Amino acid sequence: MTLTYLFKWAASAGGNCPAVYSTDEGDLVIQGYTLDTDETAQLRSRADNEAGVRIPYEMAEQIADMVNARRG
Numbered sequence: 001m002t003l004t005y006l007f008k009w010a011a012s013a014g015g016n017c018p019a020v021y022s023t024d025e026g027d028l029v030i031q032g033y034t035l036d037t038d039e040t041a042q043l044r045s046r047a048d049n050e051a052g053v054r055i056p057y058e059m060a061e062q063i064a065d066m067v068n069a070r071r072g
Contacts (some may be wrong), residue, residue: 001025006066009059018055020063028063030055 003021012018021029031054035043043052 003029009056010062011056011058018053020060020066021061030063033068 001070002024004023006020006022008017008019018033019031021031023029030053033053035052035054039054040046041048046052
């Protein structure tokens with residue numbers, strides 16, 4: 001799978017920030033803050049190959065705006 005950088009959180013002041021990538025398989029990859037063990041334990045029905053990440057709510061709005069723009 002190949003990732004293509006799309007954008008980072010608009011409120012970011014520099015590097016090492018949440019970001020969004022597209023894949024050559026038609027998916028999105030979200031780079032976010034990792035969850036600790038207690039937070040991960042709260043995820044429902046998590047498979048061994050799944051992980052949760054935390055992103056600012058405003059970044060979810062950026063993602064929604066991008067998806068809506070693609071729909072025209």
